[in-house]
Amino acid sequence: MQGNPINLLLVDPSDREACQVVVSLAQSPVAQFDLTRIKDLKAVRRHVETSRTDIVLLDLPAQEGREMLAVLQTAAPSIPIVVLTDRGDEAAALEAVREGAQDYFDKSKVNADTLAHGLHYAIERKRAEEALQRSQAFYHSLVESLPQSIFRKDLDGRFTFGNGRFCAEMNKTPNEIVGNTDFDFFPKELAEKYRADDQRVIESGKLFDVVEKHITPAGDTLYVQVIKSPVYSTSRELIGTQGIFWDVTEKYRAEEELRRVNADLAFKEAELLKTLSALKDSHEDLIQAQLHLIQAEKMESVGRLAAGVAHEVKNPLAIISMGLEYLDENCQIGKNENDVFRAMSEAVARADSIIRGLVDFSADRRLDVASHSLNAMIQRALLLVKHELTSGHVTTDIDLSPDLPQIRLDPTKIQQVFVNLFMNAIHAMSTGGVLRVRTRLKPIHGDEAPGITDRFKPGQPAVVTEVDDTGSGIPPEKLAKVWDPFFTTKGTGHGTGLGLTVTRKIVELHGGAIAISNRLEGGARVTLLLHPDREISP
Amino acid sequence: MTSKKRILVIDDEPDMTLMVRLNLEKTGRFEVREENNAVNAYQAARDFKPDVILLDVMMPDMDGGEVLFELKKDPTLKKVPVIFITATVLQEEVGAKGGTIAGHPFIPKPFKMSNLLIMIEDALKVATEGPAK
Numbered sequence: 001m002q003g004n005p006i007n008l009l010l011v012d013p014s015d016r017e018a019c020q021v022v023v024s025l026a027q028s029p030v031a032q033f034d035l036t037r038i039k040d041l042k043a044v045r046r047h048v049e050t051s052r053t054d055i056v057l058l059d060l061p062a063q064e065g066r067e068m069l070a071v072l073q074t075a076a077p078s079i080p081i082v083v084l085t086d087r088g089d090e091a092a093a094l095e096a097v098r099e100g101a102q103d104y105f106d107k108s109k110v111n112a113d114t115l116a117h118g119l120h121y122a123i124e125r126k127r128a129e130e131a132l133q134r135s136q137a138f139y140h141s142l143v144e145s146l147p148q149s150i151f152r153k154d155l156d157g158r159f160t161f162g163n164g165r166f167c168a169e170m171n172k173t174p175n176e177i178v179g180n181t182d183f184d185f186f187p188k189e190l191a192e193k194y195r196a197d198d199q200r201v202i203e204s205g206k207l208f209d210v211v212e213k214h215i216t217p218a219g220d221t222l223y224v225q226v227i228k229s230p231v232y233s234t235s236r237e238l239i240g241t242q243g244i245f246w247d248v249t250e251k252y253r254a255e256e257e258l259r260r261v262n263a264d265l266a267f268k269e270a271e272l273l274k275t276l277s278a279l280k281d282s283h284e285d286l287i288q289a290q291l292h293l294i295q296a297e298k299m300e301s302v303g304r305l306a307a308g309v310a311h312e313v314k315n316p317l318a319i320i321s322m323g324l325e326y327l328d329e330n331c332q333i334g335k336n337e338n339d340v341f342r343a344m345s346e347a348v349a350r351a352d353s354i355i356r357g358l359v360d361f362s363a364d365r366r367l368d369v370a371s372h373s374l375n376a377m378i379q380r381a382l383l384l385v386k387h388e389l390t391s392g393h394v395t396t397d398i399d400l401s402p403d404l405p406q407i408r409l410d411p412t413k414i415q416q417v418f419v420n421l422f423m424n425a426i427h428a429m430s431t432g433g434v435l436r437v438r439t440r441l442k443p444i445h446g447d448e449a450p451g452i453t454d455r456f457k458p459g460q461p462a463v464v465t466e467v468d469d470t471g472s473g474i475p476p477e478k479l480a481k482v483w484d485p486f487f488t489t490k491g492t493g494h495g496t497g498l499g500l501t502v503t504r505k506i507v508e509l510h511g512g513a514i515a516i517s518n519r520l521e522g523g524a525r526v527t528l529l530l531h532p533d534r535e536i537s538p
Numbered sequence: 539m540t541s542k543k544r545i546l547v548i549d550d551e552p553d554m555t556l557m558v559r560l561n562l563e564k565t566g567r568f569e570v571r572e573e574n575n576a577v578n579a580y581q582a583a584r585d586f587k588p589d590v591i592l593l594d595v596m597m598p599d600m601d602g603g604e605v606l607f608e609l610k611k612d613p614t615l616k617k618v619p620v621i622f623i624t625a626t627v628l629q630e631e632v633g634a635k636g637g638t639i640a641g642h643p644f645i646p647k648p649f650k651m652s653n654l655l656i657m658i659e660d661a662l663k664v665a666t667e668g669p670a671k
Contacts, residue, residue, distance in 0.1 A: 310625070311596070311625045311626055312625075314625035314646075314647040314648060315551050315554060315625055315647060317647065317648040318554060318557075318625070318647035318648035318649065319551070319553045319554055319557050320648075321648040321649070321650075322557035322558065322560075322561050322648075322651060323557055325561060325650070325651045326557065326560045326561050326564060329564065348648065352648055
């Protein structure tokens with residue numbers, strides 16, 4: 001063996017020579033020993049405290065040996081102690097080992113080499129023990145000083161360990177915990193959940209990491225971060241689970257509050273966006289209303305202007321018209337002249353119709369109401385457009401309910417409404433088609449026409465007239481505009497764009513409603529709703 | 539052969555009265571006199587002794603209503619039928635007003651000569667036979 005000499009302290013108070021085997025250690029090839037002998041037992045303590053001592057060899061009677069052992073363990077607990085015994089004193093030697101001696105040797109049996117080896121191993125063993133103690137203390141302090149609760153369970157869910165904090169959390173001593181299961185401490189439902197979590201860890205061999213609600217035995221609700229992992233033996237055999245958990249209630253509540261605040265914020269943001277959108281819409285509406293107002297004012301002044309101009313225009317129209325009539329019958333004319341007269345007559349008629357439209361548009365809107373049959377009005381209007389029906393190759397499909405009640409209406413105005421609607425329908429069928437007119441008394445749904453609920457209560461009966469054509473319908477983007485003054489789908493010279501505006505005005509003056517839509521089967525439908533037997537104030 | 543009926547046309551627009559005259563004379567049944575100044579209308583009527591008077595409503599200096607008032611004061615003229623010719627009312631309103639202004643028939647401008655002729659014939663018939671029962 002190599003290295004520094006071993007400082008060996010021999011405690012031997014006898015007056016005789018030191019034991020021969022000890023003396024012969026000096027020649028041992030096992031190790032180099034530097035021997036110091038102390039006879040005065042009182043000096044031993046001072047020696048170990050002041051001089052380097054690697055090992056102490058006690059050669060004392062049993063009683064003194066025990067006392068010295070105690071003194072040395074107090075004064076220098078890290079110095080290994082070996083006891084020399086006399087023949088047959090085995091019991092005393094074992095007692096000494098129990099009380100902390102590393103080893104014992106029988107003086108009568110041991111030789112120098114054996115003793116040298118024994119002493120050397122005693123030193124090493126003592127060092128290993130101390131290292132183990134330090135390591136244990138390290139891990140113990142680690143487990144016990146952490147602010148987390150730590151436990152271990154076997155495969156059956158029985159606790160095998162719980163650190164101080166865990167015990168405190170459970171309000172139990174380690175002994176009360178070890179050997180018991182979650183079912184001994186928690187309500188059945190919770191214990192089953194913990195058991196299921198453990199099973200998951202056991203079966204998957206993976207970490208289980210979750211924040212969960214934890215009810216303490218005292219009944220407090222906490223939120224804990226739990227990490228469970230499998231526990232393996234040194235032979236890599238699964239022997240149980242271990243868990244570590246700590247209170248994250250404060251953090252959890254803060255996060256929860258944050259989530260709540262975030263959700264609240266998101267909600268408020270959505271509300272804000274909604275409000276913003278509503279604001280934008282109402283701003284749009286306002287602009288629209290403003291535009292309408294401007295348009296309406298413009299129309300009104302146009303109307304007034306038109307009425308004034310109309311009178312002035314009618315005289316020249318009358319002169320031209322009569323002039324044409326005169327020439328037509330007094331001239332020798334050929335085909336060309338005939339065409340010219342026809343074109344001029346038609347132009348006069350058209351100009352006249354535009355003038356009428358303008359005057360109509362601006363005309364006084366007083367009604368002259370009396371009780372009338374709506375069906376009769378429709379029949380009369382059909383007669384008025386008979387020529388247009390024939391020349392436009394439009395056939396009629398008339399289905400007028402015989403059970404209609406009388407309606408309080410202005411016959412001239414309502415007739416004008418139907419003439420307008422029929423003329424529009426005929427014009428919409430440029431290559432011919434079918435004009436279908438249907439009247440019914442039926443309850444209102446509320447979605448028949450815009451603003452209908454202002455004038456009719458849902459469920460209230462109304463006289464409903466449908467005027468359908470088989471034309472090409474109205475482009476969807478133009479549907480809303482058809483009621484605007486001077487809007488027309490007809491070519492230049494074929495409409496004033498005032499017909500439907502005037503029509504709607506008349507219907508609304510009667511307290512009715514009117515809507516236009518495209519039919520699924522093609523063509524347009526005008527739905528006209530009037531109140532049965534109702535006083536209309538003029 | 540019955541003598542031609544005399545028609546007095548009072549309108550401030552000379553071309554208007556000209557056209558009415560030409561168209562009526564073309565039928566060969568009427569003798570027509572034009573008067574373009576409302577102020578002179580009464581005198582013209584007294585001189586011409588018309589069977590029917592066609593009277594414009596809106597005229598400068600004096601309107602159709604005032605002319606009618608003048609005519610009605612004269613016992614020799616008060617029975618002469620008057621037909622108003624006007625640009626101020628619509629055909630649709632004619633029906634609503636019972637086709638009359640102050641009890642006299644009227645025809646809105648522009649009109650078909652055939653319609654005017656019917657009205658003149660009716661007026662002549664009423665003048666000779668009295669109103670239809």
